[in-house]
Amino acid sequence: MNDYDKAGRYMVKREPAGTFRWLLRTARLGFDAWIDSRRVVLPNQNDLTNDLVAAVHSGAAREAVCLELEAEARADALTRLLMYLAGLWTEPGGPDSLALSCVSGVILDLTGQSPTQTLSLRSAIVPGCRLELTVLRRNLADESAADTVAGVAAGDISPWVLGWVPLMRGAGESGIIVRWRAEAERRLTDARDRADLGALTLTFATLAGRRAAWDRALRGWNMQTSPLWDEIRAEGRALGREEGREEGRAEGVRTTVLHQGRHKFGKAPTRKQQKALEAISDLGQLEELAARLLDADSWADLLNGHP
Numbered sequence: 001m002n003d004y005d006k007a008g009r010y011m012v013k014r015e016p017a018g019t020f021r022w023l024l025r026t027a028r029l030g031f032d033a034w035i036d037s038r039r040v041v042l043p044n045q046n047d048l049t050n051d052l053v054a055a056v057h058s059g060a061a062r063e064a065v066c067l068e069l070e071a072e073a074r075a076d077a078l079t080r081l082l083m084y085l086a087g088l089w090t091e092p093g094g095p096d097s098l099a100l101s102c103v104s105g106v107i108l109d110l111t112g113q114s115p116t117q118t119l120s121l122r123s124a125i126v127p128g129c130r131l132e133l134t135v136l137r138r139n140l141a142d143e144s145a146a147d148t149v150a151g152v153a154a155g156d157i158s159p160w161v162l163g164w165v166p167l168m169r170g171a172g173e174s175g176i177i178v179r180w181r182a183e184a185e186r187r188l189t190d191a192r193d194r195a196d197l198g199a200l201t202l203t204f205a206t207l208a209g210r211r212a213a214w215d216r217a218l219r220g221w222n223m224q225t226s227p228l229w230d231e232i233r234a235e236g237r238a239l240g241r242e243e244g245r246e247e248g249r250a251e252g253v254r255t256t257v258l259h260q261g262r263h264k265f266g267k268a269p270t271r272k273q274q275k276a277l278e279a280i281s282d283l284g285q286l287e288e289l290a291a292r293l294l295d296a297d298s299w300a301d302l303l304n305g306h307p
Contacts, residue, residue, distance in 0.1 A: 003260070004110060007203040008069040011163045012052055014196065018158025020056055020065065022151075023106060023138065030057045032098060035064055035088070053088065055098050063102040064088060071207060073112025078119040081105040082133045105135035110167055110207060113139045140164055145171040145180075152183045159187035163200035166208045177217045195226035206264060215297075223295075253286040254278070260293055261302065269299045276303050 012019045017031035032055040052067040066084060068077065089103045117137045123129035145168040151157035162184055165171050188194045198221045205214035254277060262268050269277065280286055289302060296302035 003203060004071040004207050005069055007163075007200050008108075008110065009052055011160055011200050012067065012069075015158045015160045016054060019160060020054060022157050022161050023067070023108065024065075024136070026058060027156075028058050031055075032057055032062065055100065061101055062098060063104060064100050066103065066105050068105070068107045069110060070107060070112060071110050073109055073114035077107055077114075078116060078133060078135065081107070081135060082119060085133070105133070107135055107137045109137065109139040109141070110164075110204070111141065113141050140167040141169060143168040145169060145173075145176045149176060149179050149183055152187060153179075159184060160197065163197055164204055166201060166205035166210050166214055171208065172210050172213060174213075177213060181217055191222070192226065194221060195223045198223045199226040202264070206266065211264070211266065250281060250283045250286055253283065253290055254280070257286065257290050257293065257302075260290075261299060264293060264296075265298055267299075269303075273299045273303055 013034075016034075017029065020031060021027060021029045035053040035055055052069070054065050054067065056063060056065055066081065066088065068081060070077065074080075085103045085105055114137070117135055119131075119133045121131040143164075145165050148157060148161060148165055148168060152159050152162060162180060165176075165180055170176055184194065184197055188197055198218050202211065202214055202218065202223070205211045257277065258269070268274075277289075280289070292302060
């Protein structure tokens with residue numbers, strides 16, 4: 001799973017009901033629970049274990065919605081969803097399972113603009129035999145940043161949707177960014193919530209190629225307190241713990257710094273900078289670098305003082 005998938009899934013889970021209301025354009029929508037998708041994972045499809053499969057309801061109807069976030073449009077998106085939804089629908093539930101009347105697929109394209117929403121197979125041999133899947137597809141590039149910020153201001157849209165604004169049309173305009181910050185600060189008063197939104201927004205600003213403008217816009221926000229960032233650091237430590245050695249823990253944090261740094265700075269470190277990072281063996285120093293990543297402007301700034 002890449003950073004954009006991880007950040008997107010994390011963001012949806014911060015306020016699932018509000019996000020699905022915006023996504024499905026359905027004001028009267030309630031969120032029931034996340035469905036454990038590990039039961040229906042296909043062979044060699046381990047990334048599917050983290051898919052967003054929500055049980056939602058509107059009136060008397062309760063359905064499962066599988067949300068796919070795509071940093072880039074994939075040619076096999078509908079085929080994957082067909083297999084996945086079929087497994088989800090046919091998988092027998094347990095005694096405490098919610099009764100579902102339908103399963104549906106939604107694709108949110110973070111950067112792509114694919115119009116493909118229907119997969120249709122018609123037999124040329126078997127009379128009347130047809131298989132068809134139609135999903136909801138939304139492209140963030142088609143969404144208006146101004147309208148989204150206005151919707152948040154009016155209370156019609158969850159403030160967590162603001163994290164995707166850098167990927168929307170008009171998101172590079174200075175006036176939009178100013179209004180974005182004002183609404184984010186008005187709607188999210190908790191410092192850790194604000195730090196989380198900031199970390200998510202900068203992740204997607206990197207994907208949109210608008211990192212510099214959003215870095216300037218978010219100066220003064222302490223994103224080192226972000227629970228998302230804590231989770232990323234924890235993954236690095238977990239990777240090290242799997243090795244069972246102090247060197248392994250250090251290697252896990254170093255891998256995290258390299259991985260996150262490539263996305264933040266838009267490039268890999270130079271050979272000299274890579275050697276400087278590899279020369280740091282102290283776990284505490286590496287964790288300090290990881291904590292400084294959100295505030296650093298470049299690899300040179302991050303590694304300042306490490307020859």
